[in-house]
Amino acid sequence: MAVDMKRAWLIIVLAALAGCATTGKPHLKDALAQQKHAEQAYDAGNLAQARDDYLSLTRALPLNADYWYRLGNVYVRLDRPDEAADAYAHTLQREPKHAKAWHNLGIVRLRQAAAAFTEGARSAAGIDPDLQKENAGMAHGIAQLGESPAGDGSSPAAVPGTEQGP
Numbered sequence: 001m002a003v004d005m006k007r008a009w010l011i012i013v014l015a016a017l018a019g020c021a022t023t024g025k026p027h028l029k030d031a032l033a034q035q036k037h038a039e040q041a042y043d044a045g046n047l048a049q050a051r052d053d054y055l056s057l058t059r060a061l062p063l064n065a066d067y068w069y070r071l072g073n074v075y076v077r078l079d080r081p082d083e084a085a086d087a088y089a090h091t092l093q094r095e096p097k098h099a100k101a102w103h104n105l106g107i108v109r110l111r112q113a114a115a116a117f118t119e120g121a122r123s124a125a126g127i128d129p130d131l132q133k134e135n136a137g138m139a140h141g142i143a144q145l146g147e148s149p150a151g152d153g154s155s156p157a158a159v160p161g162t163e164q165g166p
Contacts, residue, residue: 031060035067042074050074058090065095072104081108114142 038053054071061067072087088105091098117139124132 027060031057034060038070042070047074047078051078063094065091065098065101068094069098069101069104072101072108076104076108081112084108085112110142110145114139117142 034053034057038050038057041047041049041053051071051074054067054074057064057067058071068087068090072084072091075081075084075087085105085108088101088108091101092105095101117135120135121132121139124135
């Protein structure tokens with residue numbers, strides 16, 4: 001409830017900054033309706049629609065960090081890590097202390113690094129055994145970062161994009 005109120009006030013302030021009061025009111029109403037539509041699409045697993053809605057919201061209200069964060073979450077679920085990282089970076093430009101955006105950006109970048117090292121190990125197979133071993137070791141080390149503190153693998157690192165809150 002407090003988060004929804006915070007979002008509503010942020011939208012009101014941004015709408016007021018974007019135009020005069022007579023044009024800001026319909027804009028706010030449209031933004032709130034589109035936000036609700038985006039949330040429903042996301043919750044229903046309609047990620048293409050959620051992406052389109054959040055893209056539209058970030059264009060209409062580009063200073064709203066929450067919309068950029070949610071767009072990043074959608075991109076994670078769409079397996080588009082470069083776009084996710086870009087959306088999280090936009091979030092952090094607008095709200096530098098957005099802890100969840102920092103967390104999700106870190107996870108996205110770790111996944112990208114692990115994928116690069118894994119592919120590097122495959123590419124070095126039969127060509128450069130030392131490089132293959134080094135890349136495989138790096139990929140393994142990154143994978144261990146996601147394990148539980150006990151090291152039993154029972155609790156992997158949180159997956160970004162599984163919840164919509166800021």
